[in-house]
Amino acid sequence: MEKIMPLDLLSSIKGASSSAAVNELFKVIQQAIPAEDGTALLESGDDAPVSLDELRSDEIVRSTQTEKEIIRQNFPGEKNGYLVVPKVIED
Amino acid sequence: MESEIHKIHQSVQDGAVSCTDLVKQKIDMLEKSANNTANFLLKESALQRASIVDQKVKTGKKIGLLEGVPFGIKDVFLLQGEHASASSAFLKNYISPYTATAIQKLLDEGAIPIVKENCDSFGHGSSTENTAFGPARNALNEDLVPGGSSGGSAVNVAKEYTTFSIGGDTGGSIRQPAGFNKVYGLKPTYGRISRYGLMAYASSTDCVGPISKSLEDIRILLNVMSGKDLHDQTSFDAPPVPEDIFKEKLKGDKLKVGFYTSFLENPSLDAGIKKDFLSLLTRLKDHKVDVIPMEFFDTNLLVSMYYILGMAETASNLARLDGINYGERLTAESLKAGYALTRSENFTEETKRRIIGGNQVLSQGHSEEIYLKARGLRNQVSARFEQEFKLVDIILSPVTPNLPPKLGSQNDPLEMYLSDAFTVGFSLGGLPTLTAPGGTETGIQITAPKRQEEKILKFANFLKEVE
Numbered sequence: 026m027e028k029i030m031p032l033d034l035l036s037s038i039k040g041a042s043s044s045a046a047v048n049e050l051f052k053v054i055q056q057a058i059p060a061e062d063g064t065a066l067l068e069s070g071d072d073a074p075v076s077l078d079e080l081r082s083d084e085i086v087r088s089t090q091t092e093k094e095i096i097r098q099n100f101p102g103e104k105n106g107y108l109v110v111p112k113v114i115e116d
Numbered sequence: 117m118e119s120e121i122h123k124i125h126q127s128v129q130d131g132a133v134s135c136t137d138l139v140k141q142k143i144d145m146l147e148k149s150a151n152n153t154a155n156f157l158l159k160e161s162a163l164q165r166a167s168i169v170d171q172k173v174k175t176g177k178k179i180g181l182l183e184g185v186p187f188g189i190k191d192v193f194l195l196q197g198e199h200a201s202a203s204s205a206f207l208k209n210y211i212s213p214y215t216a217t218a219i220q221k222l223l224d225e226g227a228i229p230i231v232k233e234n235c236d237s238f239g240h241g242s243s244t245e246n247t248a249f250g251p252a253r254n255a256l257n258e259d260l261v262p263g264g265s266s267g268g269s270a271v272n273v274a275k276e277y278t279t280f281s282i283g284g285d286t287g288g289s290i291r292q293p294a295g296f297n298k299v300y301g302l303k304p305t306y307g308r309i310s311r312y313g314l315m316a317y318a319s320s321t322d323c324v325g326p327i328s329k330s331l332e333d334i335r336i337l338l339n340v341m342s343g344k345d346l347h348d349q350t351s352f353d354a355p356p357v358p359e360d361i362f363k364e365k366l367k368g369d370k371l372k373v374g375f376y377t378s379f380l381e382n383p384s385l386d387a388g389i390k391k392d393f394l395s396l397l398t399r400l401k402d403h404k405v406d407v408i409p410m411e412f413f414d415t416n417l418l419v420s421m422y423y424i425l426g427m428a429e430t431a432s433n434l435a436r437l438d439g440i441n442y443g444e445r446l447t448a449e450s451l452k453a454g455y456a457l458t459r460s461e462n463f464t465e466e467t468k469r470r471i472i473g474g475n476q477v478l479s480q481g482h483s484e485e486i487y488l489k490a491r492g493l494r495n496q497v498s499a500r501f502e503q504e505f506k507l508v509d510i511i512l513s514p515v516t517p518n519l520p521p522k523l524g525s526q527n528d529p530l531e532m533y534l535s536d537a538f539t540v541g542f543s544l545g546g547l548p549t550l551t552a553p554g555g556t557e558t559g560i561q562i563t564a565p566k567r568q569e570e571k572i573l574k575f576a577n578f579l580k581e582v583e
Contacts, residue, residue, distance in 0.1 A: 035475040036431070037438065037452070038468050039460040046530035047427070047473035053420035054486050060496050075307075075349045088213070095197065095213040101445035110440065112451040 117362045119332035120279050121185055128173060128184045135169040135184035139230060142186045146231055146277045151253045153268035153277065155191045156199045156232040162186065165228045182340065183226030188278035190269045191232040192239060193219050193324075194313040198229075202315050203247035204237040206443045206462035216313020217348065218282060218324045218341040225340055231278065234268030237464050238434065239286055239317040241265050242532050243521070244293070246466045251523055255297045260520040263293030266327065270297040273327045280328040280337060286317045287422050288515075288539025290325045294551040295515035295559035300576075301327045302334050305566045306546035307352050309338075310345035318429035321422075321543040331576055332362065334550070338569060357570045366578040368403035374508035376412040379538055385517045392556040393514050399582045408508055413497060415517075415537035421497070422540035423470075423533050424477050424490045431474025434467070469529060494544050501545040505565040510575050513538050515551050515559045552576045554583050 033041040088096070102109030127133045139162045146154045169184035194200050194212035201207045215223065223229070236246040244252040244267025252267045254260040255274035262271045266283030270293035273281050283290040285303040294301025302325045309324040316322060326337035339356040375397060380390060397407050439445030439458035446461055448454040463471070477487040504511065517537050526532055542549045542563050549563040550572045560579065564571040 029480065032472055032475060032479075033456065034452075035479060036468075036472050037435075037455040037459050038463070038472060039456050041468070041472045041475075043476055044469050044473065044529065046528070046533065047423075047469060047476070049530050050420040050423050050473075050533065051477070051482075051486050053416050054424060054490050054493070057417055057420075057489070057493060059489070059492055075352075080349060081346060091196065092213040095211050096442075099210055099213070099442040101439060101442065111445060111447045111454045114451065 117332040118330045119336070120329055121181060121333045121336055124185050124279055125179070125181050125183070128169065129179055131173060135166040135173070135228075136163060138184070139163060139166040139186050139228060142277055143230055145275070146272070149275065149277065150258060151255065151262070151271050151275065152250055153234050153252050153271045154231045155201055155203060155234050155249050155268070158195075158198060158230050158232070161198070162228050162230045169226065169228075180226050181336065182222065185227045185279050186230045187222065187227050188231045188233045188269055188272045188281035189219060189229050190235050190266050190281065190283045192235060192284050192315045193282065194315075195219055195229060195232070199232055200315070201232070201248070202238045203235050203249055204462065204464070204467070205248040206437055208248060208444070210442055214313065216324075217310035217345045219313065221341050221343075222282070222337075231272065233266075233272060233281060236265035236267070236289075236466075238315065238430065238467055239265040239284060239289055240430070240464070240466045240470055242288070242292060242535055243526060244268060245523065245526075246464050248464070253523065254520055257520075259522055261296070261523055261526070263296035263520060265289040265293075266301075267293045267296075269327050270294050270299055270301065273297070273299045273329060276329075280326055280333055282341075283325055283327050284314050284317070285323045285325055285543070286321050287426060287543045288536045290327060291515055291539050291549060291551040291561060292536070294327055295553075296520040298553040298559065299327055299329055300331060300334050300553065301325065301551045302338065302569070302572075303543070303549045304338060304342070304569055305354075305548045307348075307350045308354050308548070308567070308569070309341045310343070310348040310351045312345055312347035316429075316433040318426040319433065320425065320429060321546070323543075331573055335361070335573055354567055357573060361570055361574055362577050365581070366574055368400070368405045368578075371510070371575075371578075372406045372408060372508040373400060374408045374410045374504060374511045376511070376513060377409050378412045378414055379513050382415050382517055382537055384534065385514070386519055386557075389514050389517070389519070389556045389558065393560075396555045396560065396582065397512075403582055410504055410508070410511075412500065413541065416534070417493070418497070418541040418544070419533055419537055421490045421493050422536070422544055423473075424486060425494065425544075427470045427474035428477050428487055429474070431471045431478065434463075434471055466529065497541060497544050498546070501547060501565075509564070509571060511563040513561045513563070514556050515539065515561045519557055548572055550576055552579060555579065
């Protein structure tokens with residue numbers, strides 16, 4: 026089922042609405058005429074930042090103890106040694 | 117070859133100045149400065165590091181070239197145990213859990229970070245006015261903006277508060293402030309320096325780069341920070357730029373330099389910048405350089421492409437800032453209302469504008485006619501660069517269409533976006549680009565094919581003769 030989400034919900038920003046300045050940028054792209062060769066792929070094919078052959082394996086790298094401590098310190102809420110979340114969703 | 121790094125290295129090694137005194141002096145200047153470039157001073161850790169260097173010198177040991185050299189870090193990089201605010205209210209109290217790869221490489225060489233530098237919040241801006249720490253001021257005229265988003269970093273280098281600074285450049289954020297403060301600023305080839313530990317703005321164009329007062333220092337820093345990194349899959353290994361590249365002067369009659377007529381036809385181009393640029397081209401011709409005019413995309417189209425893609429990426433990257441795991445948190449009657457309140461109160465207007473714009477282009481109905489079209493056009497930009505570099509060695513352009521505006525005078529966001537007209541195209545192409553001071557009032561931008569930073573540095577050295 027198609028559902029259009031309003032901008033404030035999409036952005037999680039209260040009263041979010043489109044801006045005139047940004048709409049001007051949109052117009053320029055909408056009116057642009059792409060070159061006839063469509064996607065115009067590079068001859069060298071070197072535009073991909075990384076080759077699929079060079080991807081590293083997907084493995085877990087554990088944080089150090091110092092990193093873990095700082096991550097805990099950065100948590101916005103703490104009570105009696107527990108990290109506090111803003112809302113508990115029970116169902 | 118002139119080099120601030122070599123000068124400091126020699127003074128500290130010879131005992132002419134102690135590293136502790138040097139660091140104290142720089143931090144003192146930052147504390148007293150009216151330029152508002154420092155979000156956080158790293159006094160305690162910097163003095164600790166300095167005393168280790170002094171101890172080494174006292175016992176007659178040799179120190180490395182960067183050992184004891186004080187530097188600045190744009191406040192979008194992580195440095196373990198220190199603040200990393202992105203100049204935002206959202207992360208004003210955030211502490212870095214780990215250190216960015218580029219910064220770690222400098223620490224490994226013994227360089228000493230002394231300041232986290234003011235910038236536009238999350239890199240969103242071109243003036244260092246969009247910051248929770250108050251606007252920074254230009255190094256040469258405090259009534260003017262320093263440029264942005266790496267404005268604090270460029271000012272610190274120009275004022276010699278830091279020996280060099282490390283900035284981030286997504287669409288011109290190193291090159292434009294370097295031009296506004298008359299220092300060198302390099303945006304390397306996309307991927308040459310790891311982005312790990314740099315807070316993401318637009319991941320497909322984000323680059324890490326050095327700002328300094330000399331070409332030799334740019335070369336040294338590029339070599340130290342470059343290289344493939346396990347944590348950034350877009351990074352790659354590159355051979356170091358050799359030490360002797362400045363010894364042999366380039367010969368003008370062997371050079372082909374292109375420039376874009378569409379840039380010079382930009383109606384908002386300052387008359388003085390245009391005149392100076394054309395005069396530089398004439399001097400290049402006098403040095404027997406083959407100067408070739410080239411057609412390129414309209415600058416408004418480049419700016420629109422860049423901002424649309426950048427906004428889409430920043431909307432995705434900043435979605436993680438919801439006040440749950442880190443950063444400021446405000447609570448409301450429901451979880452979703454809490455997210456919205458937290459984000460609405462802690463992002464600046466400019467950041468909100470970019471997030472909303474990004475979500476607009478990624479949403480149904482807009483994604484095909486705007487976002488995907490902009491991506492297709494970007495491919496065409498890259499293809500054009502590839503063709504053009506078959507004809508020329510270097511592309512030369514002004515850095516900015518305008519002179520630095522007065523603080524507080526630029527209130528129209530579109531005007532600010534359009535001021536990036538000459539820098540964003542090279543970001544979209546992932547090309548290496550250097551701002552060199554001189555040539556025009558806001559510098560000259562020198563661009564080469566991917567991975568050919570060496571060519572840029574050699575040409576920048578050649579330009580000194582042409583000046």
